[in-house]
Amino acid sequence: MQIKKTIERVPGGMMLIPLLLGAIINTFFPAAGKTFGSFTNALMTGSQPILAVFFVCMGATLNVKATPYILKKGGALLGAKILTGTALGFLAAALIPNGLMVEHGLLAGLSVLAIVASMNDTNGGLYMALIGQFGRKEDAAAYSVMSLESGPFFTMIALGMAGVAAFPLPTLIGTILPLLIGMLLGNLDEEMRDFLGGAAPIMIPFFAFGLGNSLNLETVWKAGLLGLLMGVGVVVITGTVLIIADKLTGGTGVAGIAAATTAGNAAAVPAAIAAVDPRFLPVAPSATMLVATCVIVTAILVPIVTAWYARRVAAQTVPQP
Template identity: 60%
Template sequence: MKIKATIEQLPGGMMMVPLACGALIATFAPHAGPFFGSFTNALFTGALPILAVFYVCMGSTISAHSLPIIVRRGGALMAAKIALGILTGTILGHFLGSRPVTSGWFAGLSTLAVVAAINDTNGGLYMALMRRYGSAQDAASYAVMALESGPFLTMVTLGVAGLSAFPWQTMLGAILPLCVGMLLGNLDPEMRSFLGQGAPVMIPFFAFALGTTLDLHLVWTAGALGLGLGLATLAGSALVLMTVDRLIGGNGTAGIAAATTAGNAAAVPMLVAAANPEYAAAAKSATVLVAASVVVTSLLAPPLTAWWYARVRRGRSE
């Protein structure tokens, strides 16, 4: 049976399928974890420690030697995404604060959901698109953009937007596993190889644990809103990042390819809420909305990137 190949045919499949399985169990058998107890219950409730290991493994793949070469392009795209997140967070925060909308068409929408969807790029998809439509430097620039991963920049964005303050220990703790991984991976190539292989393995496990915190009734309710968030994230990010990419000498293709939401971003609302209980009310619906944005942007970014690349090539040949 080709289970892995089948799952990977879906956008963000290794993230979305286990998350959906966890959500199904949480919806129709909510007491399954405590019923079995022991390691089974630990898996149902262990998203945070699994994510800590994941960020150590992922950090080990970021090479310090590659940063000077690619910092201009990757840094510019990352800075543009952060700036967009801060701007959006400031505007929404003025109207919504830290809590979600409680009624109407936009019920469940929160500043946390929008900022988390914008801040983190789908690195695997970006590199795959750049290998097809860009240059080696474009693909390598994700080594800088990988610093977006995790809740750190979302916390920074929310803080800059004036919505809340996080203790410095919490801020440092959010990025410390990634930094430890970077240190180990750069000190020892064998550690980089060893730890780097573990990052993809962690994804379905923390996705499942994250899914067990979700009620699928929320998914049904937030369906259209999640679609709208994904479309708005792709359109807004693509416009800003394409402009920045062209200003630094690119043709805009890398900017469009980076206008996605990473699968890991679905875990960010829960991590932010763990650091600051003020966001607990927004975290569950935000997780669902961000997960929807992952799927929407992953589906639409490839054809949009291909269309723009073909348009650029036609313009050069004329």
């Protein structure tokens, strides 16, 4: 049986399929974890410790010895993503009546948390695959800087700036500390980088399953159309800003549009935020499903748009006879 290949045919499958499996179990058998107890219950409800280990492993992959071009390119794309998410967080906080989530109407479930989390983090695997096909290897290496987006740190900063949350400094440090520990270990010892970095993908289905066990499929259903619209919004809004940032740093815009995605692990951010600020507990389930929907939508749209844009750029650079 080709289980792994089958899962990977789905965009973000290693995140999304375990997430949906957990949601199915929680919807129809909500007491399953408590019934079995012990390690089974820990697997179904222990996404936070797994996420902590995941961020240590992700941090180990970040190389501080990046070349000036990589730092410039990666920094520009990273800054563009974060500033876009923060600006939209400001706007959403001003427009949403209670400052957190729309509770009624067609936009029910839309929250500042969902908007910021969907905008902040790029699908690194997809970005590097697209750059490998349509861009330059130096632009692919820029993701070593962009991967600082991983985790809830910048989302917490954006929420604080938007005025919908205030996180104490120790809490903010605590969210990025596992990433920094991983960076320290990976840069002091290349063998540790290989060891920890290789474990990061393995963690994804396990924390996704735990997150899924906090969701109900009714929430998934409600997130459908709204999540689709949000996914399109991520591509259009962040894509436009990222193309500009890419061109300002000497690129063609291809790297910018290739980064206009939502990372699979961004779906873990709402739960991580709710874990440190209980005010977001009612918001986290719908935000998780909206972000997860954005993962799928952007993973489908961005390769199509990137291929079209790259052909357009190539046509414009062909010497005229």
